[in-house]
Amino acid sequence: SQKIEQNSEALNIQEGKTATLTCNYTNYSPAYLQWYRQDPGRGPVFLLLIRENEKEKRKERLKVTFDTTLKQSLFHITASQPADSATYLCAPINQAGTALIFGKGTTLSVSS
C-alpha cells in the first residue's frame, strides 16, 4: 500500500541553524509533492510544491528537493527562527492534483 514516512516525529534545533526534514514515500509515483505547515489548532498552510521533473525549489529561507529515484523529498529551513516552530507535513500529489495521503508530520522546535 502507499506509504509516507517523515523522518522523525520531533526535531529540536537552535536558532540560526538549518533544519532538514525528510519525507520518504513507497508504492507511489507522485507527479508533485507539497509541503505544508500546521500550527496547533489550525489547518495546514501550503508552503511549497515541487514537480517530479524539478530537482530543487526555493522560497525565501525554504528549500525543497525531490529525488524520484530515492523516492524522497527533503525540506530545509535555513537560518531558523523560533517562529518556524510548527509541524511540517509532506503530501505527494497525483496527476489529478489530489493529495490522497499526507505524512504524519515532523514537529520542529527552534530554541533561541
Next chain:
Amino acid sequence: KAGVTQTPRYLIKTRGQQVTLSCSPISGHRSVSWYQQTPGQGLQFLFEYFSETQRNKGNFPGRFSGRQFSNSRSEMNVSTLELGDSALYLCASSPGASGGYSYEQYFGPGTRLTVT
C-alpha cells in the same frame, strides 16, 4: 478573498447519532477535499469533490459520505457515530482547473467533533 470556512467549529455528539459538517470553499475554487485528523493517524484523506462529482475516495467506511453543490459548497455526513470518529475534520479547497493550475490546497480551520 475570504478563506475556507467550516461550520460548526465544535460539535459534541453521542454514539449512534449522525452529523453533517459544512464547508464553503474559496470563491472560484471547484475542488473540495475532506480530511480526518487524529493524533494517532495524522491527516487522512476522506474524499474529494470536483464540480459536484466525487473524484477520489479514501479508505473510510460507507458511514462517511459527502456531496458538493453547484456553488462548490460541500457537506460531509457521518452516520451512526462511533467513539473513534472523534477527530478534527478539515476541508480544503483548490482551483482544480485543468492545465497549469495551482495544486495548492487551502485548508479551513476545521470542525472538532467529539463523540461521547
